[in-house]
Amino acid sequence: MSCPKTQHILQEYFADNLASLAKEKIESHLLVCGHCSNELESLLLTQSTLNQWKNERAPHWNRGMELFRREHQTPISGFSLWHRLQWAPTIACFVMMIVLLLNVNFVSSQEGFSVSFGSTSDDSPAIEERLVAFQEEQRLAMDTLAGRIEDRQSSNNIELLQTVLDQNQQTTAENLNRIYAFFEQQRLRDLEDMRVGYQDLVDNDYETIRSLQQLAQFVSFQSPER
Amino acid sequence: MSLIDEDEALIAAALNGSALAWEKLVRRYESKIYNHGLRLMGNSSDAMDLMQEVFLGVYRNLHRFRGDAKFSSWVFRIAHNKAIDINRRKRLTTTQIRTSDQEELAFLDLVPGETNIEPDNMVSEQQRNRQVISMLAKLPLEQRLVVELKMFQSQTFEEIANLQDISVNTAKTRFYTALKKLKVVSEEIHVLP
Structure with a gap:
């Protein structure tokens, strides 16, 4: 006969640090429930079968020493040199940043080598003079260049205007000729149309006269008979 | 000096370049790891593979061992993970044993x-x-690992749960389910000569 509590009871039976109250409950249930106690007995038997395991002697893992020696053969100084070299780019960047931030000047002259930080105040007047002279030179050069550009621009404009006017005159004359030819052609066409119109009118009149004559003949022919 | 202190002394010496200390450390654990592998993997060859991977893992990560836990727990945590890796690689199933x-x-x-x-x-x-190996071989790896950790490594269900990233109740259920299955297998072995 099965018991609905078997799984819960036996699962808790194998739990660690079971509280005394829970332990008592489990044990009292096992005393009255044959199914659960039989199940527990067979599980404990299974456990005892597993506990029969005897550790077997392991083949020695001899690669341990080999690995250790191989990795420790590398001289420590070589490792540390490489380790230090890894920092070289970072150190170089840091030094460059310091040089830029502190505005460090390295001057090498006949008198020797000197390093200075920040702007050098001794050279300021000479630099100012050179700067003013340079600005003056630049201004003159700019004026000359502007004058040349203006002259060249004016002559270009006149040439362009002349060309445009010539082209305009020529175009106007051509257009007048074309208009004249068109009007002449139109006049001749109108004359021809008028002539044709008159001819049609004359033909119609002629037909009318003939009809009247025929009618008169017919009337005169009918009158004597009466 | 206790075993834990001895372990720590050997680790410190090995990290300082003592090959002898490293060798002693290997010898202290190789039998435990090998038998652990034998029960989990089911054969000597895979147990040797596991032992090699565990010691390589220990060697590479020895400098990371902080001593927060026992060295033996740390080693068996590596062994546990390597066993899962090997099992996954070889697609070891109970039928393959x-x-x-x-x-x-x-x-x-x-x-x-x-x-x-x-x-x-x-x-x-x-x-x-x-007989134990053939019984364990009938279990799926996750149950085999719980039985191994509980019965042979004497770990608590809380430690097993942490190691396997499961709840304590799941660990208990896995253990109970595994025992029931082992009981059936054991009965079959005893009934069938």
Whole structure:
């Protein structure tokens, strides 16, 4: 006969640090429930079968020493040199940043080598003079260049205007000729149309006269008979 | 000096470049790891593979061992993870473990035994071990690992739950389910000669 509590009871039976109250409950249930106690007995038997395991002697893992020696053969100084070299780019960047931030000047002259930080105040007047002279030179050069550009621009404009006017005159004359030819052609066409119109009118009149004559003949022919 | 202190002293010496300390550390744990592998993987060859991977892992990560936990727990945590890796790689299933008598005899030839005991005792111990291996082989790896950790490594369900990233109740259920299955397997073995 099965018991609905078997799984819960036996699962808790194998739990660690079971509280005394829970332990008592489990044990009292096992005393009255044959199914659960039989199940527990067979599980404990299974456990005892597993506990029969005897550790077997392991083949020695001899690669341990080999690995250790191989990795420790590398001289420590070589490792540390490489380790230090890894920092070289970072150190170089840091030094460059310091040089830029502190505005460090390295001057090498006949008198020797000197390093200075920040702007050098001794050279300021000479630099100012050179700067003013340079600005003056630049201004003159700019004026000359502007004058040349203006002259060249004016002559270009006149040439362009002349060309445009010539082209305009020529175009106007051509257009007048074309208009004249068109009007002449139109006049001749109108004359021809008028002539044709008159001819049609004359033909119609002629037909009318003939009809009247025929009618008169017919009337005169009918009158004597009466 | 306690075993834990000895472990820590050996680790410190090995990290300072003492090959002898490293060798001692390997020798202290190789039998435990090998037997652990034998129960989990089911054969000597895979147990050796596991042992090699565990010691390589220990060697590479020794400098990371902070001593927060026992060194043995740390080593078996590595062993646990490596066993899962090997199992995944080899797609080891219970059916792949050799179970026929002939194959098992051949398998036992590969398993070295204690040399300082009588041959009769050795055979019976090997037979018992063979029986345990064949019983464990019937379990899926996750249950086999719980049985291994609970019964052979004496870990608590809380430690097992942490190691396997499961709840304590799941660990208990896995253990109970595994025991029930082992009971059935054991009964089959005893009924069928």
